[in-house]
Amino acid sequence: MPKTFAFSVNGKPVSVSLDNEDTPLLDVLRNELGLMGTRFGCGLEQCGCCMVLIAGVPEKCCAKPVWSVAGKDIITVEGLGNAARPHPLQQAFIDEQAGQCGYCLSGILIAAKALLDSNPQPSRAQIAQALDGNICRCGSHNRIMRAVEKAAAVMRAGARL
Ligand code: FES
Numbered sequence: 605m606p607k608t609f610a611f612s613v614n615g616k617p618v619s620v621s622l623d624n625e626d627t628p629l630l631d632v633l634r635n636e637l638g639l640m641g642t643r644f645g646c647g648l649e650q651c652g653c654c655m656v657l658i659a660g661v662p663e664k665c666c667a668k669p670v671w672s673v674a675g676k677d678i679i680t681v682e683g684l685g686n687a688a689r690p691h692p693l694q695q696a697f698i699d700e701q702a703g704q705c706g707y708c709l710s711g712i713l714i715a716a717k718a719l720l721d722s723n724p725q726p727s728r729a730q731i732a733q734a735l736d737g738n739i740c741r742c743g744s745h746n747r748i749m750r751a752v753e754k755a756a757a758v759m760r761a762g763a764r765l
Pocket residue numbers: 643644645646647648649650651652653654655664665666667
C-alpha cells in the first residue's frame with residue numbers, strides 16, 4: 605500500500621504517494637514532480653550532480669530515501685531563478701561561460717549558493733573546498749571558480765544598495 609510523504613520544494617508544499625519509501629529523492633524530483641534540473645550521474649553519492657539544498661544544506665539526493673526528507677524544505681536549481689530572473693550565480697555562470705556540457709552545473713550552482721549564503725566573500729580556497737564534492741568531467745573548474753567569485757561580488761554590491 606502506498607505511503608504519502610509531504611515536504612516543500614522551492615517554497616511550494618508537495619506530497620507524493622509511493623509504494624517504496626526508499627525511493628531516492630532524485631527520482632521523486634524528476635519522475636514524480638517533473639523537475640528535471642537535478643541530474644543523475646553516478647547514483648553513488650560520488651559526483652555531486654544531484655545536489656539540492658535540504659533545510660539549507662547542500663546534499664546529494666541520488667541515494668537519499670524520500671522518507672528522510674519528509675517535512676523538510678528542499679531547494680532545487682529551478683528554485684534559484686529562471687531565464688527571466690536568473691540568480692546572480694546563474695548569470696555569472698552564463699557570463700563566464702562556466703561549463704561545456706553543463707551536466708554538472710545544477711549541482712555546482714546549489715553548492716555555490718550554499719557557500720555564498722554563509723560566506724559572502726569566500727577565498728579561492730574556500731570556493732574550491734565548497735565545490736570539492738562536485739565533479740566536472742569537462743574540466744571547467746577555472747571558469748566555474750571565476751563565476752562564483754563574480755556572483756559573490758555582484759551579490760555584495762547588491763547588498764550595499
Ligand atoms: S548522481 Fe548523486 S552524487 Fe552522482
